[in-house]
Amino acid sequence: MLSPRLPTDDDRWGYEFKWDGVRAVTYVWDGRTRALSRNDRDITGSYPELAELSKLAGRLAVLDGEIVALRDGRPDFGLLQSRMHVLRPTEHLLQTVPVKYYVFDVMHLDDRSLLDLTYTERRATLKNLALSGRSIQTPPWFRDNGQDVLAASVRQGLEGVIAKRLQSRYQPGRRTDDWLKLKNVRHQEVVVGGWRPGKGRRTDMIGSLLVGIPGERGLEYAGNVGTGFTHTMLRDLAATLEPLERQTSPFATDVPRSHARDAHWVRPELVGEVAYTERTADGMLRHPSWRGLRSDKSPEDVHAEP
Numbered sequence: 472m473l474s475p476r477l478p479t480d481d482d483r484w485g486y487e488f489k490w491d492g493v494r495a496v497t498y499v500w501d502g503r504t505r506a507l508s509r510n511d512r513d514i515t516g517s518y519p520e521l522a523e524l525s526k527l528a529g530r531l532a533v534l535d536g537e538i539v540a541l542r543d544g545r546p547d548f549g550l551l552q553s554r555m556h557v558l559r560p561t562e563h564l565l566q567t568v569p570v571k572y573y574v575f576d577v578m579h580l581d582d583r584s585l586l587d588l589t590y591t592e593r594r595a596t597l598k599n600l601a602l603s604g605r606s607i608q609t610p611p612w613f614r615d616n617g618q619d620v621l622a623a624s625v626r627q628g629l630e631g632v633i634a635k636r637l638q639s640r641y642q643p644g645r646r647t648d649d650w651l652k653l654k655n656v657r658h659q660e661v662v663v664g665g666w667r668p669g670k671g672r673r674t675d676m677i678g679s680l681l682v683g684i685p686g687e688r689g690l691e692y693a694g695n696v697g698t699g700f701t702h703t704m705l706r707d708l709a710a711t712l713e714p715l716e717r718q719t720s721p722f723a724t725d726v727p728r729s730h731a732r733d734a735h736w737v738r739p740e741l742v743g744e745v746a747y748t749e750r751t752a753d754g755m756l757r758h759p760s761w762r763g764l765r766s767d768k769s770p771e772d773v774h775a776e777p
Contacts, residue, residue, distance in 0.1 A: 473776050474651040477617040478634055485590055486613045486620040489631040489652065490573050491546040492539035493555060493767050497521060497572070502528040506538075508767035516558050520570055520606035527600070533579035534602075535641075540570050545628050548744075552704070552763040573610045574602050578641050586641045593641065624655060631655045656746055659756060660765060660773045662690055663741040664721040665734045666712060669705075677705050677712075680761065681726065681734060682743065684754070684775050689723030690739050693754055695730050699745070699761035711764075712737050724754075742768040 478484050495514060498505045502525045506515045515521065518538055540551040553568050554560060577597045578585055585593055594612055602609045613620050614637070621632050631654040639649035661682035669678030679697035683690040700708075715737040720726060726734070745759040754775075 472646050472648055472651055474634070474653055475777060477621065477653065478651065481615045481617050483637055484615065484617060484634045485594070485637055486615075486617050487575055487633045487635065488610060488620070488624055488627075488629050489633050489654070490537040490539050490610070491548045491630040492537040492551055492570075492573075495521075495536060495538050495572065496578075497524060497532075497534045497536070497574075499524045499527045499530070499532045499534070510767055510769050510772065512767065514767075517554060517556075517560065518570055518572070519560070519565065521572055523604050523606045524572075524602075526602075526604065526607075531579065531581055532577060532600070534574050535576040535578060536572050536574040538570050538572050540568055546630070548762055549701075555764070555766055556707070570606065572607050574607065575610060575612075576641060578643070586643070588640070589637065590635045590639045591637050621653060621655075629655070630658075657748070657776070658744055658746055658762070659684070659693075659759075659776050660742055660744050660768060661693060661696075661756075662739045662770045662773055663712070663737060663743055664690060664692070664739050665726075665736045666708075667695070667730065667733055667735070673705070677709055680708070680743070681722075681730060682745070682756075682759075683722050683724075683739070685770065685773055686723075686754075686775065690721055690770075691724045691754060692722040692726050693750075694756040694759055696745055696756075696759045696761050698759075704761070704763070708764075711741065715740060739770055742766075742770060742773055 494509050495506045504521050504524045506521050508514050539546040542550050577593055624632050634651040636649040663680050664683050665681035666677045667679045669676045679695050682693055684693045717736050717738055720736050721739040742765045744762040744765050747756040747759040749757050
């Protein structure tokens with residue numbers, strides 16, 4: 472659950488850095504590995520690095536973690552984009568954009584479910600597994616001192632921190648106030664509802680995306696995103712959006728005439744993420760910048776962040 476501030480009862484919480492990547496639950500058995508995204512899509516083939524978990528040979532384990540691509544030692548979501556949609560990455564891609572799997576929780580081990588253990592107990596179990604290698608890491612966690620952890624995340628250019636209540640159980644698929652997410656940068660997941668043609672250097676290409684956020688009235692228009700794209704992103708987006716074309720706007724709220732006049736509408740099936748400065752009183756995202764598609768999310772997963 473997203474929170475604007477740290478817990479006040481600091482001594483009852485543990486803190487982890489928030490890694491800017493793709494959440495993945497991995498299943499390990501008989502030396503084999505299977506990875507599922509948050510929307511239960513099998514992403515094993517996209518990340519062969521996860522085969523390093525075979526070091527748990529002879530053990531059955533279910534792990535939770537984040538797949539990240541690093542640039543200068545920091546997670547880079549834009550860099551990860553070049554891996555997210557590739558089912559069978561080439562050796563060149565594996566060498567130029569390697570990923571790491573940061574394992575931060577364990578839900579099952581051998582013949583025992585760990586869901587009812589506390590956070591501290593699960594973390595101790597995870598530490599004993601000694602998951603450390605070229606592509607697999609167990610990142611640190613910190614008991615209390617949330618202000619210091621948050622400040623360190625800012626200094627290191629990280630996305631933020633996750634606060635977890637020390638006595639919390641693992642609750643699959645549920646958002647609870649036992650786990651709090653604090654971000655240093657404002658991000659919002661959005662649903663793509665259309666696009667506008669480009670001009671100048673973007674002639675014959677997508678110029679911007681029309682995006683929305685599901686609300687009480689349906690898909691509510693949230694703005695026009697025209698920055699943050701690479702040429703490759705625009706090319707891939709054009710190919711992905713072409714079969715989703717439709718004649719009418721998918722938005723339940725009004726789209727400004729200046730945006731709707733030359734719009735190409737699409738079925739609202741693609742989820743992306745933007746960075747932005749603030750939201751206006753009428754729900755528009757100010758200065759939104761595209762970060763990339765979120766193939767691990769469906770439109771039903773998108774909600775307005777506080």
